Amino acid sequence: MTVNFDNAATTYPKPPEVRQAVAEAVANYGSAGRGSHPIAMRGSELLYSAREEAGTFFGAEPEHVVFTSNCTHALNLAIQGIMGSGGHVIVSGLEHNAVMRPIYALAKAGSCRYSIADVPDPEHFAKLIRPDTKAIVCTLCSNVTGEITPWRDIAALCRDKGLCFIADGAQACGVLDVSLHDGINILCTAGHKGLYGITGTGLLLTDGAFEIPPLMQGGSGSMSNLPEMPPFLPDALEAGTLGLVGVASVRAGIRFVRKRGVDAIRRHETALCDEVVQRLSEMPGVTVYRREGRSYAPIVSFNVRELPSEETAEYLAEQGFCLRAGLHCAPLVHHRMGTEEGTVRFAPSVFSRMQDAVRLCGAVGRLA
DSSP states (O other): OOEEOBTTTSOSSOOHHHHHHHHHHHHHOOOTTSOSSHHHHHHHHHHHHHHHHHHHHHTOOGGGEEEESSHHHHHHHHHHHHHTTOOEEEEETTOOHHHHHHHHHHHHTTSOEEEEESSOOHHHHHHHOOTTEEEEEEESBOTTTOBBOOHHHHHHHHHHHTOEEEEEOTTTBTTBOOOGGGTOSEEEEESSSTTOOOSSOEEEEEOSSSOOOOSSOOOOSSOTTSSSOOSSTTGGGOOSOOOHHHHHHHHHHHHHHHHHOHHHHHHHHHHHHHHHHHHHHTSTTEEEOOOTTOOBOSOEEEEETTOOHHHHHHHHHHTTEEOEEEOTTOHHHHHHHTOTTOEEEEBOOTTOOHHHHHHHHHHHHHHO
8 A cells, every 4th residue: 555645736535525525526516706707607606705713713814815726836827926026025034936936036037125034033034124125024934944933023023114025835835824814914824735626726815905916817717808917816817718627626625624633634644753753763873953942844855874765765655655856846945954965844734643654653653
């Protein structure tokens, strides 16, 4: 039996409710906002219901819920929308390439400037603020180590300085209590990770405090007489036909998470990580990348002896365990840790079992 411990990339398996929602969407829904006939109207009703579900879960108004193709899409909308007109932006040293690459592209084109706060601490961000600083972009927790950032304190700093706070919630949403009421201005997240939707889904949620110009232009189903995108959300940021199958899966996934309870999910996954950390830390030749005094989401990175992380992951795959190896699209984190060759990442889900985590540790022990 193959066991998936690569849920930080995409949760697998999906809940039965999500699989059923996908099947029903394929069978019953047309294009939302593209007609007043029954098939299209069913799609529109589903879409609005999904906006309400996501808005309630994350503390946003339904019209401020934008569906995207993934978290990277949402982050590009936010970053290029806020920073495309110039200025200075600050990021943390834990950021994923979904944050760093759009910022680097803007900087290379001369559209903005950026600074990196090596330590994700409000004091470090505050020291980097300049007169032209417009935004802080920070992950809520690292996708490599699971380290949780003090995002509520960072949000307070942004509020005090009049800055836009853009949060990457890809690894946090669904396992940590995240809300726009925490002071986040723009929350970007994946639908296919902790929210248990299918791949090709993401969300951008905003409190409306900062205008986000469109990144893409196209059909919106509203104000079609205009040569430009509608001047209101969510239509302004949803160019083209939305993937209702994915939207249906995210709605079902959020309902699943709400039913199980975010706290219960986190406790379950954290218990597995704690067991893995304890067992691996006792093994000579195994390095676990966690720091004293830090809080962690349910993710564990480790390496075995001097082996390349890919070689360790390949061995574990042969033993029936799926873990991701490499840089995890976050080279800044590895540069900070001195793991330029990458790490092996353990990431359980709500469906993961303790006995499988123990068996995984046994396999690591044999390799070590």
